[in-house]
Amino acid sequence: MPEETQAKSTAADSPSPSAPSPGSGPRGPRPAGGPGGRGKFFRRKKVCKFCTEKIDAIPYRDVRLLQQFVAERGKIVPRRLTGVCTTHQRRLTRAIKQARNIALLPFATRH
Numbered sequence: 001m002p003e004e005t006q007a008k009s010t011a012a013d014s015p016s017p018s019a020p021s022p023g024s025g026p027r028g029p030r031p032a033g034g035p036g037g038r039g040k041f042f043r044r045k046k047v048c049k050f051c052t053e054k055i056d057a058i059p060y061r062d063v064r065l066l067q068q069f070v071a072e073r074g075k076i077v078p079r080r081l082t083g084v085c086t087t088h089q090r091r092l093t094r095a096i097k098q099a100r101n102i103a104l105l106p107f108a109t110r111h
Contacts, residue, residue, distance in 0.1 A: 045083075046082070046083020047083060048083060048085040048088055049083070049084060049088075050084065050091075050092075051085055051088065055088075058088070058092050058094075060095040060096075060099045060102075061099070063099065063104050063105060066096050066099055066104075066105060069082055069084070069092055070096060070105060073108060073109055074106055074109055076093055076096055
């Protein structure tokens with residue numbers, strides 16, 4: 001009986017010959033450029049437009065400015081996509097909502 005337990009443990013410890021090595025899946029090894037790797041493209045850090053131009057107050061009447069931060073469907077674009085800092089994103093959101101309430105900007109697109 002002790003021989004059977006030893007045989008089972010050695011079979012479980014040794015890797016099977018058909019098991020793939022780590023890092024190579026059905027599609028092969030991953031190319032560089034993913035998480036942790038250095039890619040071909042360099043993503044520049046986004047800088048707040050309002051901080052660089054030193055704009056303190058965001059006017060709700062400036063529809064052209066506000067439309068840059070509203071998507072086609074009428075949603076406010078998040079700051080991770082626009083690069084606006086936190087304080088200016090809050091002011092921008094307030095200005096967009098004011099402009100919507102007085103019908104300068106649409107709440108949503110017509111469909």
